[in-house]
Amino acid sequence: QLDDSVSIVTLPSGPTETLELADGPVSFGAFIAPAVSTTPAVEYFHAGFGHYFVTADPAEIAGLDAGAYGGAWARTGLSFEVWDVPNPSSSPVCRFFSAAFAPKSTHFYTPFASECEIVKADSHWQYESIAFELQIPVGYGTGSGQCPPGTAALYRLYNNFMGGAPNHRYTESLTVVNTMIAAGWSFEGEASTKVFACIPR
DSSP states (O other), X not given: OTTSEEEEEOTTTOOEEEEEOXXXXXXXXXXXXXXXXXXXXXXXXXXXXXXXXXXXOHHHHHHHHTTTGGGTEEEEEEEEEEESSOOTTOEEEEEEEEEEETTEEEEEEEOOHHHHHHHHTOXXXXXXXXXXXXXOOBTTTSSXXXXXXXXXXXXXXXXXXXXXXXXXXXESOHHHHHHHHHTTOEEOSOTXXXXXXXXXX
């Protein structure tokens, strides 16, 4: 119904019971909870820098698509979904920016609170905001963390400071992962699964 409730009728002609929808799955399981909001994170590439950049900020996406920064950032054609509001299983993702390796600049994202605090303490990086939400894999840190049902794996790659500046790439494509590793990048995730975080599916 449009009033945030659901009516249950006992068939064939029993009484009707109306239940209010809460912020979580309280009656009959998760299927009656409000829909979890997601948004696309769009990937761009700067040919001059050799850097990748991903953003889920609609205004930033619109600006880059309109030619901001001299049109230097072009879509790669890849994107993935993220949660744009917190949910019970998600973790906030810290977004950082660095221009310490001029003329190149770079961004970095992490859903791990400890990593976020470490980077905040690094003078090379400027904390910008909570960018979006990701889910930490089940069993992360054991070397074989997995994404639970209803989510998909996200991978994080590092360029090993090639070109004189750090850059990270975020992708849900194992093909991209293997291509970048062959080009000298390294993955930052679980040893056996390579998963870094989980995204909505």
